[in-house]
Amino acid sequence: MNAAVSTDELTDWLRMMTLIRGFEERVKNLFSQGLVRGTTHLATGQEAVAVGASAALQPDDWVLGTYRGHHHALARGMSPASAFAEILGRSTGVCRGKGGSMHLTDVSHGVMGSYAIVGAHLPIAVGCAWSSKIQDLGRVAVCFFGDGTTTIGAFHEAVNLAAVWKLPAIFVCENNRYSEYTPIDQVSPVAHAAADRAAGYGIPGVVIDGNDVAAIRDAVDVAADRARRGAGPTIVEAETYRHGGHSRADPATYRPEQEVEHWLQRDPVAAVRRQLEATAEPGRAEQVETEASDQLDRALEEALAAPEPDLSTLTDDVYARAL
């Protein structure tokens, strides 16, 4: 644990981690009540990766994530009300109800899309980084993806291109050990599915504790520094775990009980809470949690009160101007 973490930082982290945890819990409830259509992929257990990476980024940096992406969007500052509304298919949703849970996008906070085709966003993130380089914007593009994503061609093409063009991209692998239901070691021949590949592309690959916010912040900080210097991309592999199933009602029975238990003991939210309690005045953690919970309740109420999109909007945004 990095000594240089201030109480204020810990407070911010706990606030955001609690917000994400509570957000996902509410989404899960909404889903089981039949209020969320289709599918959802929760990030419960993986909050630290999003919060740690965001702590290292500038407001105008870009992030691209996946269908399991509520945490990235919230950590970057997306309003919980507009995120809830999107997931509920309401007109006030951040994508006006067109995207849904898998496609949260908030350009005003640098959230350049959540992508539901595995691997697709890695080359796109590389394009953002390329654009930053061409336009000399000094921005980095961070791409969050899962361990299973290292088995698709797009991963390798993207990393290679970013490396050979020395682009300001950071590839953050959230290694939660599973694709949908398949353990990563059954589909990847190397121990660290993402980081071990870095050597093959001549770039740094680091493996860190993905449940340690400070460790992630520090690793992304180093990577961002390298990126902004024009030295090229980095692969950061954060070892973490999803507390629940892959999606929807997946009971995740394919995971050994001791493994689940081991990771529940290493809950990232509880870890930050302990750190804060050790340094802050008594009651600070509870206060942060109450505030986050109240904020979520208000946001959800607002989202639930919002109307469905007007049918007249159906054909909006297919093109810039209707044909």
Add this chain to the structure above:
Amino acid sequence: MTVMNYRKAIAEGIGRALRSDQRVVFLGEDVGAAGGAFKSTVGLYEEFGPDRVWDTPISEQAIVGAAMGAAMTGLRPIAEIMFTDFLGVCWDMVANQVAKARYMSGGQLEVPLVIRAHGGAGLGFGAQHSQTWENLLMSIPGIKVAAPSTPRDVIGLLAAAVADPDPVILLEHKALFDAKEDVPDEPFLEPLGSASIRRTGDDLTLVALSAMVPVAVQAAATLEAEHGISAEVIDLRSVTPTDTATLLQSVERTSRLMTVEENPRPCGWGAEIASIVAEEGFTFLDAPIQRVTSANVPVPFAANLEHATIPNADTVVKAVLSYS
């Protein structure tokens, strides 16, 4: 006969193929130990084991590419692409490799493989998990393309696909998983390129595919009961090859044709059907051919928007009533 739902029929059809032909292997993401992302392949891994049922990495190009290589060298692979939309990831394999190998090699190479994918909208899966691409696939020479609407056809068309010397793509529809039907216990196949008349009628022909078949059948029932209009419903079943004979015979009797398509309008499969009937059955027609299609938008997430996008029985009835 055994009553079976569409979801179960998928595993049943694959199981029958694996049982009856040792050359058949089955591969895809989470199809084995997990029983499939939709639980549509439950039991196969347990029955046939890891030498016949292969769990792959998330590697659509490698799945279809490997299936192609295996098909060229004596096996009969069935490859699963979890969602039709993911065919986009391996479009090169499908459109440039699998489809063209026989032709470009002057008939030396043969690619007898089956690719199955789960497609279709209506369930809130959003724009990248809800598409129907029969029309795109139909425009590529060298592959056959079918889309079963019933459990019996899931099994019968798969049997025909596995037996076929050419690559066949079968598009199953997620919204049909719970549809039930009696299926024969003994081996049978439903030939590719043969449409099925789901309801007979005299006043108009509705041609539908996949999840639009029950929609058309329901519309036909309403038209009969409430408006005295007798609609014939043809389930096209395969778009390549197309059963033009059944179509033309029907239109010869009814003199009116309407297609019911889940794809957006431009270049939907119904446009091809309309063109065939306009060319070969023009004199049968008493009115212009009509097409009911999805709105020309990516499939939206919000419930009301998605439902407004896809045709339903009401929209078909309304279209028929305004069709004179």
